[in-house]
Amino acid sequence: MSLDAGQLMSLEAYARERSGLRPGEIAHRRLRSVSLGEHLRLQFEDERTVRYQLQEMLRAERLFEPEDIRREIEAYALLLPDGRSWRATLLIEYVDPAERRMALQHLVGIEARLHVDIAGEQRVYAVPADGCAAAASGRTSAVHFLAFRFTAAQCGALKAGAACVLGCDHPFHVAQAVLTGPTLDSLRADL
Secondary structure, eight states, X not given: OOOOGGGSOOHHHHHHHHHHHHHHHHHHHHHTEEESSSSEEEEEEOHHHHHHHHHHHHHHHXXXXXXXXXXXXXXXXXXXXXXXXEEEEEEEOXXXXXXXXXXXXXXXXXXXXXXXXXXXXXXXXXXXXXXXXXOOSSSOOSEEEEEEXXXXXXXXXXXXXXXXXXXXXXXXXXXXXXXOHHHHHHHHTTO
């Protein structure tokens, strides 16, 4: 899956169309959003969610030069599914800044403890979407870009309708969510 500048609207066109597009884009993002407890949310990305984020970024930053647009597309490309993986943005969400700071210290390494369990298949742990390991800093970031990379057999099982559970087995955050219905159907379409 790829994205190029020709698939994006100009700033002027996007400004005209934005209010009409937003409800559908937000509904699509919600469909692909899965909570793991009260403070963890995975936003599963696809071409549509990435294109929307790009349009919003270009609008907010008022970027219109071809080189600036190309650079943003390259930065967001790591979030595009490749037919053998699910790509997700992990959001660690705390309203209170002091509580967030404390949680980020306790949740070091959480990005590597997220997993997908597919019925009859081996557990798949998340890896950084860019392939780079997280830096050791004594705390984690509130946002991580992840990939769940599947084997051909795992992709086949998912496409064939295998049950699927998203989970986290970090010592300070254990949670799971059964993926079902339209959310799972949307994720299967990435494979």
